[in-house]
Amino acid sequence: MTVIQKKPENPIEHLTREDIELIGKELDTIRQEVRDSLGADDAKYIRTVIDVQRKLELGSRAVLLFSKFPPAWVLGTAGLSVAKILENMEIGHNILHGQWDWMRDPKIHSTTWEWDMASPAEQWKHSHNELHHTYTNVIGKDNDLGYGIMRVDEDQKWHPMYLAQPLWNFINACFFEYGIAAYDLELGKNLATKKRRNDPKFRAATKQVLKKIRNQAAKDYVVHPLLSGPSFLPTLAANFTANVVRNLWSHSVIMCGHFPEGVETFEKTSIDGETRGEWYVRQMLGSANISGSKAMHIMTGNLSHQVEHHLFPDLPSNRYAEIAPRVKEIFDRYGLTYHSAPLYKQVASAWHKVIRLSLPNGWLAETTPKNAPAQVVKLVRMTTGGKKVRRQLMRAAA
Amino acid sequence: MTATAPRSAVTRTPARTALRDRVLKFAELVTTPLLPVDYLDLFDPLRSGAALRGRIEAVQPETRDAATIVIRPGRDWLPHVPGQYVRIGIDVDGVRQWRAYSITSILDRADGCFTITVKAIPDGKVSNYLVRRARPGTIIQLDQATGEFCLPEQAPAKALFVTAGSGITPVMGILRNSAEQLTDTVLVHSSPTADDVVFGDELRRLAAEGRIRLIEQHTDTAGMLDARSIAELVPDLHERATWACGPVGMLEALEEHWAEAGLADRLYTERFRPRILVTGEGGTVTFTKNGTTIEADGATPILDAAEDAGVLMPSGCRMGICFGCVLPMREGAVRDLRNGEITTAAPGDGVLIQTCISAAAGACDIDH
Numbered sequence: 183m184t185v186i187q188k189k190p191e192n193p194i195e196h197l198t199r200e201d202i203e204l205i206g207k208e209l210d211t212i213r214q215e216v217r218d219s220l221g222a223d224d225a226k227y228i229r230t231v232i233d234v235q236r237k238l239e240l241g242s243r244a245v246l247l248f249s250k251f252p253p254a255w256v257l258g259t260a261g262l263s264v265a266k267i268l269e270n271m272e273i274g275h276n277i278l279h280g281q282w283d284w285m286r287d288p289k290i291h292s293t294t295w296e297w298d299m300a301s302p303a304e305q306w307k308h309s310h311n312e313l314h315h316t317y318t319n320v321i322g323k324d325n326d327l328g329y330g331i332m333r334v335d336e337d338q339k340w341h342p343m344y345l346a347q348p349l350w351n352f353i354n355a356c357f358f359e360y361g362i363a364a365y366d367l368e369l370g371k372n373l374a375t376k377k378r379r380n381d382p383k384f385r386a387a388t389k390q391v392l393k394k395i396r397n398q399a400a401k402d403y404v405v406h407p408l409l410s411g412p413s414f415l416p417t418l419a420a421n422f423t424a425n426v427v428r429n430l431w432s433h434s435v436i437m438c439g440h441f442p443e444g445v446e447t448f449e450k451t452s453i454d455g456e457t458r459g460e461w462y463v464r465q466m467l468g469s470a471n472i473s474g475s476k477a478m479h480i481m482t483g484n485l486s487h488q489v490e491h492h493l494f495p496d497l498p499s500n501r502y503a504e505i506a507p508r509v510k511e512i513f514d515r516y517g518l519t520y521h522s523a524p525l526y527k528q529v530a531s532a533w534h535k536v537i538r539l540s541l542p543n544g545w546l547a548e549t550t551p552k553n554a555p556a557q558v559v560k561l562v563r564m565t566t567g568g569k570k571v572r573r574q575l576m577r578a579a580a
Numbered sequence: 581m582t583a584t585a586p587r588s589a590v591t592r593t594p595a596r597t598a599l600r601d602r603v604l605k606f607a608e609l610v611t612t613p614l615l616p617v618d619y620l621d622l623f624d625p626l627r628s629g630a631a632l633r634g635r636i637e638a639v640q641p642e643t644r645d646a647a648t649i650v651i652r653p654g655r656d657w658l659p660h661v662p663g664q665y666v667r668i669g670i671d672v673d674g675v676r677q678w679r680a681y682s683i684t685s686i687l688d689r690a691d692g693c694f695t696i697t698v699k700a701i702p703d704g705k706v707s708n709y710l711v712r713r714a715r716p717g718t719i720i721q722l723d724q725a726t727g728e729f730c731l732p733e734q735a736p737a738k739a740l741f742v743t744a745g746s747g748i749t750p751v752m753g754i755l756r757n758s759a760e761q762l763t764d765t766v767l768v769h770s771s772p773t774a775d776d777v778v779f780g781d782e783l784r785r786l787a788a789e790g791r792i793r794l795i796e797q798h799t800d801t802a803g804m805l806d807a808r809s810i811a812e813l814v815p816d817l818h819e820r821a822t823w824a825c826g827p828v829g830m831l832e833a834l835e836e837h838w839a840e841a842g843l844a845d846r847l848y849t850e851r852f853r854p855r856i857l858v859t860g861e862g863g864t865v866t867f868t869k870n871g872t873t874i875e876a877d878g879a880t881p882i883l884d885a886a887e888d889a890g891v892l893m894p895s896g897c898r899m900g901i902c903f904g905c906v907l908p909m910r911e912g913a914v915r916d917l918r919n920g921e922i923t924t925a926a927p928g929d930g931v932l933i934q935t936c937i938s939a940a941a942g943a944c945d946i947d948h
Contacts, residue, residue, distance in 0.1 A: 214919060217919075220673075220674060221673040221674045222671070224674055225674030226674075233622060237622065240619060280903030283903060283932060284675060285671070285674055285676060286676040286677075286932070287671070287676050291932065292906070293903075293906055293932065297613060307903070311901070311904060312904050315901060316901075394613075397609070397613070400612075401609060405606075405610055406610070496901050496903065
């Protein structure tokens with residue numbers, strides 16, 4: 183993959199300026215129609231999800247009080263994992279987007295909500311809502327692309343350290359909530375210089391994150407295990423497992439949103455003076471959906487409708503399914519590709535890309551069983567050799 | 581009149597307070613990032629210690645467009661003073677709306693409930709909902725009863741009530757609770773027809789029993805009553821303390837007339853609807869915490885106008901999607917630049933607005 187502007191065949195070349203603005207207008211109309219039709223049923227939906235989630239969490243934690251009995255451990259851990267996933271995905275993520283602010287309920291509002299997550303809501307809202315949703319898939323602007331730690335594009339220069347990228351991605355998936363917290367703090371950038379390290383703003387934000395992590399860890403790894411008495415260790419293990427399950431799940435869903443093959447990325451300069459229509463088109467090309475059952479959509483927080491979510495991040499998630507066919511129709515009519523595939527396919531596609539980009543450009547594609555030994559030798563040379571060797575071999579391959 | 585006795589707090593020893601605090605702290609460790617109350621609310625939203633709420637127990641029709649709503653308040657509800665009103669927050673079509681309604685029930689009802697009586701006004705979102713659509717079992721938000729439209733400690737020997745339409749509601753609250761104190765009472769009430777008189781039967785019965793003198797004006801046939809005619813109908817008006825509740829126009833006319841007669845201090849009025857906001861192009865925006873006041877036009881987002889004036893504003897995507905710029909509007913009106921929709925806030929509200937896509941549509945106070 184490469185940024186859309188450098189592709190030999192630009193997938194939006196056939197669109198005129200007017201087309202793009204018309205797409206924008208059509209999408210604005212859909213948005214307005216949904217906004218106008220929001221009502222009691224929608225409010226009931228989110229309140230029901232919250233109610234179910236809280237009762238499921240309470241019930242699961244109650245079962246875990248007896249988790250030294252294996253069936254209780256299994257049941258409690260499964261329930262808590264689902265509860266944590268619901269809390270982060272369909273509830274937390276979407277409330278923090280302001281999807282439910284129209285209800286004017288201070289208890290379910292983007293400015294008051296806090297979630298079961300290492301990153302404090304306030305910091306996450308900045309990096310996610312403001313940066314990621316505004317600069318979606320713009321290389322160098324949207325840090326969600328690889329979270330600043332991965333090679334996400336052929337245009338990024340390959341370096342041997344990227345060989346560890348699949349492992350790194352897996353570890354990040356297991357402890358995703360901490361990765362997000364570090365990422366929201368822009369840890370890499372802010373730890374780099376003394377001046378940045380000592381910036382009072384950064385220090386205050388770090389303190390806030392550490393406090394949140396402390397509370398979260400105390401709850402799952404001290405307080406609830408203690409309450410379980412003789413089931414201390416099984417409860418601790420159950421809570422740890424539930425957190426890892428939730429992290430793996432949300433990491434997978436999020437990877438599917440922008441990382442599968444075919445999703446476009448954009449050049450930094452391409453968004454200067456971008457119109458609303460152009461912004462919409464960038465969101466259309468930069469996202470991918472996951473197809474599946476209703477339960478699957480709820481468990482992904484309806485991020486399975488990533489395309490619809492990116493077009494209308496502040497529309498309630500329960501409405502994405504109903505507008506999806508209309509959105510797809512616009513894609514079809516304007517000759518754009520609407521990416522949608524089952525979860526396993528999208529996850530596999532995203533992982534394939536992670537692995538492909540961990541290797542020098544073209545390496546994976548060129549490798550066949552026949553030339554494998556030679557390819558490995560080449561890779562070793564590129565890894566152990568200096569910059570010069572890499573450049574030479576790279577050029578030879580091209 | 582029954583005096584309001586504020587519920588005396590259970591006396592706690594310092595040791596008990598400390599223990600209670602420690603238990604609460606521990607409970608917070610268990611439920612973080614939520615609070616223990618978030619879980620308790622799932623099971624008992626009306627319990628003591630919860631945010632004040634109520635449950636609609638019954639909706640009883642009064643006239644073709646008015647109904648009495650029986651509300652069971654949460655356990656922290658304090659007894660009201662007759663004549664007072666209560667602010668209720670109710671979700672209409674999923675959106676929380678706050679309105680004030682006079683309490684019409686007797687104090688100390690056996691079932692522990694109180695009632696409000698609501699007349700549906702044309703295009704009234706909340707009043708129409710309460711009269712025609714509200715169902716028993718609905719949980720609503722409450723504030724404690726408040727208001728000054730009450731009898732003084734020492735009830736006047738002679739009283740006059742002037743009401744129109746749903747203006748009868750606080751007066752009914754007073755009449756039902758103050759039978760012994762009010763010995764000489766005149767009620768002048770205007771409504772379109774005899775059938776439209778809210779509590780018509782009860783008022784006529786009170787009149788028949790000689791408890792009050794009732795003057796009904798049916799405006800569909802007899803026209804509106806002006807202040808001068810009231811003076812003619814009630815010749816001993818100057819001897820009476822007067823309470824008036826009704827449309828703004830009526831109240832202003834009465835206030836003028838009573839002032840001319842030198843009786844201004846004997847007239848108590850109650851406005852039950854906020855003043856209609858003049859919405860137009862642009863307006864004065866006041867940032868109450870910051871102290872800055874700016875003149876913003878109707879086409880510029882408040883965010884931009886404020887920043888141009890040097891106000892430090894929270895901001896985000898500047899296109900209405902990220903909600904990084906949301907601030908509470910305490911009073912006023914703004915226009916959503918995307919669709920022209922007007923959002924208004926009555927004094928005391930905290931309607932959250934996105935400053936990046938909202939322009940002033942009249943004067944507004946923003947809590948920032």
